Structures are given as structure tokens and as C-alpha cells.
Amino acid sequence: MENFNLTEDQSNALIYFQEITQIDSNEIGIQCLSMHNWDVQRAVNTVLTPNSDLPSTPEIVQNEQRIPPVTSVTARYMPNYALQLFRTPLSFLYTFYLKLQPFLPWRIIRAAFSFFRSIIWTQPRPYPRPYPGPDPGPDPGPYSRPDPRPDPLKEIEDYCRYFNNKYDTKHPTFYQGLLSQVLRDVQREVRLLFIYIHDKNSTLCDRFCHEVLCGDAIQLTVGDNLFWSTSLDTQEGAAASRLLTANFYPCLCIIAHHGSQQTIQFKLDRYTDCDQCLAEIINAVENANQTLQYNRERRTISNSRDRLLEEQNAAYLDSVRIDQEKAEQRQREENERRKLEEEEQKKLQEFTDFRDRLRQSLPSEPSSTENDIIQVSIRLPDNEPIKRRFQRTDSAKLLFEFAWTNVNVPNQFELLWGYPRKRYQYEQLGDEIIGDLMKGNTETCFLEQIDEDR
DSSP states (O other): OGTOOOOOHHHHHHHHHHHHOOOOHHHHHHHHHTTTTOOHHHHHHHHHHHHOOSSSOOOOEETEEEEESOOOOOOOOOHHHHHHHHHHHOOOOOOOHHHHHGGOOOOHHHHHHHHHHHHHHHOOOOOOSOOOOSSSSSSSOTTSOOOOOOOHHHHHHHHHHHHHTOOSSOOOOOOOSHHHHHHHHHHHHTOOOEEEOOOOOOHHHHHHHHHHIIHHHHHHHTTEEEEEEEEEHHHHHHHHHHHHHHSSSSSSEEEEETEEEEEEEEEEEOOOHHHHHHHHHHHHHHHHHHHHHHHHHHHHHHHHHHHHHHHHHHHHHHHHHHHHHHHHHHHHHHHHHHHHHHHHHHHHHHHHHHHHHHHHHHHHHHHHHHHEEEEEEESSSSSOOEEEEEEETTTTHHHHHHTSSSSSSSEEEEEEETTTEEEEEEGGGGBHHHHOOOSSSEEEEEEEESSSOO
16 A cells, blocks of 8 residues: 555555455555545445446546556456345445444443343352362252351361360460451450461471470460461361461461551471471561560550540530530529519519509598698608698508509508607508507608518
8 A cells, every 4th residue: 555655544444445345456445435535434335335336447646646547356246136135234234333333332231231141141150168178079069059167166166176185285375266356356465476277187287286386485485475276177277378378387477467567477488397496486576576566655655645635535525514514504594684684574563553553543632621631741761752631530551552652662661650650561550540540630751661571
């Protein structure tokens, strides 16, 4: 194509056109594409349309160079009616596909196809063996019901019993729990974790147990740290072997937590001699103590920070509680004050109504020409005296009722008159009349306020 001086886009269009139409002639392809302004879709539609005229002697001008015409062209199709009937629907479907392709949700289609394929073609898998062990016999098939998995804790108990019976009980105390539990405990208690994975079929593991694990030196080295052990044929042993990437047995590792991460401080690569192995373990423990010290310092700082935070929270809660108590006290005082004001307003309103009723029920004042008249003057503490004439036969309580009709008279008071002066209160008077208590024609009374408590 380089002889025709085509651009990269034109070369790609020509290749795509030839793949679809199966026309090997470059001249025919270039002529068809140039007739349709290098629109591949239009050129393909023209070629695949029945009775279309293909150029047989094309003359193409590229960069002012004329290409000699081609005298013969071999087409890879047969101009018969059966083939035309077959190509017509294909041409229509291809044209429809090209127009619809940009709008198709290909991701959704692929996901749906994968989902249905997984339902139709996926076959059930046989249930995996729970742990290594002796061959139970021929495979019963993928649809048979598998045996239930054994309890991991029961497996660890059986292993500890096996170890004590075969070797000796004089060994570091084994942690009776799962691997996840012991990892949490050593992190919480800031201690080292010794992990030993035993292979029952290994003679080297037998030597290691007799020479190292059942000796006094390893117990002194472990000290108050935790020791966890199990065999390779248990679920926890297989999980620990994958976690530690164990390739050699006996597998002994020392794990310490550096911050929130688990780090392997020591891993036994090979076992040849007891003394050399113990020296490596002791050296690893001494180096791991630095990590433990870092964890303890970090735990101390964290505890101090937590304690300080708790104290600050407690002080804040106390201040909030005190503020709430003060606010509640102010609210109670405000409610009491409002209640007293309401009671006072109620009393004032009641006394105002009482005074209005007295004014309406008070008998009219007698004239000065009538007989048995007494002129009474009541002196107030801070105001002008009030005066009125009374019949001698009027009730003595009428003196108090007349005084109450004046706005300057308090609610509770007593009257003093006579020589020597006597004190009279409204509640103390009974059926006495004014003439019994006052003998003269004019009398002067003194009004004194009294407390409501009295």
C-alpha cells in the first residue's frame, strides 16, 4: 500500500474493507473507497448490494500520480440468485448492527451472559477434604453429603494428649485455644508467642521434641510468654502452616506484635543440633525484648492518654451536670417567683373584687340631722384620714368595711380607739354595735397595718 501513498487512516479503511468484502485487489478497494469519500460503511453497502457495479478499470490519482488501469479483476463471489438471496438479509443485518452498535450497553450484556453461563454450565464441585489424613477410600461423588468437620478445639486437646503420652509432660505449657485467640491474647498482654507445628511422620520432629521441647532450657527461655502448638494434620495446624509459610518441620516461630502488626522475630530454618538451636532461640528472644519494650512503652502512653481522656471526660460531665443543676435551680426559682406573683395578683384581684362588693353593699351614710349619729374619723398611716357618719345601732364591723372601701387601706389592719386605747380586729368582733364601743358623738380611730402571718 505504500506504492499508492495512502495515509494511515486510508490504509486501515482499505484493510477493513477487504476483510469484509473478501476483495483482495487493492486497486478495486481504493477505487470503491475513493468513490464514497473513504466512507467504509457506504462502500461495503454498495459492494454487498445485489446488481451493484464494481469498477473494473480504476484510475486513481494520489498526490498527482496516475496509477495504470487494471485489465482484470478476480472477485470472490458468484453472481447467482441463490447467493444474492443469502447476501441481502446479511447486508441488511450488518447495516442495522453498525447503526445500533454505539447505543448497545455492552457491559450489561456481558454481565448477563456471564451470569447465565455460570448457571447453565457450572458443575458442582466435590466437597474438599477438611484436613490431611488417611485415604478414606474411593470418592463417593460430588453430590454425596460430606462428613462434618471436627471441632478445632477438640483436635488441639487430642494433640496435647498425644504429645504428653508420646514424649513427656515436662515441656512449656501449651495454650489450649485457637490461633486467633492466642494472637489476641499476646497482643493484649504484650508478650511473645512461641508457635510450634509438629509433623507426626517426621523423625526430625521426634528428635526436636525429645532434645529441645522437653528440656529445662526451653522452659526458662519461654518464661511467662505464651506457647502454642499443634500438629500439621489438624485444621489449625494447616492454617498456621499457611500463615507462617512453613516449608520445614519441625517449624518453630517466635511472633511479637510491633504496634498493631504481627512480626516474625524468629523462624527455625533447619534443626541439626540442640545447643545451636537453643542458642538461636535465646538470641531471638533477647532481640524480641526490644519489640516488647516498645510495645510496653506504647501501651503505657496509650493508657496514660486514655486515662487523661477519661479524666477530661469526667470533668466535662461534672461541669455539664453542675450547669444543669444550676439551670434547674434557676428554673425552679423562676417558677416559684412566677407562682408567687400569680398568687399575689390573684389576691389583689380578689381583694379588688371584695372592695367593690363592699362599696355596693355598704349602707348609705346617715345625714347629720338624724339622732344617735356618731362621726368617726379613721387616720391612715401615710394618707389623709377618712371620715363618715354611722348609726349607733350599726355593727362595729361596718367600721372595717368602710375603711376597706378606700384604696389606700391595706388588706390586713386593726383599729385603735378609746382611752386607754384598745385594739380591735375584724375577726375578733362579733355582734357588737358601734354604740357599745364608742360613747361620744365624735370618735377618732387609728389604723395600723398588721402582717398577714398574724
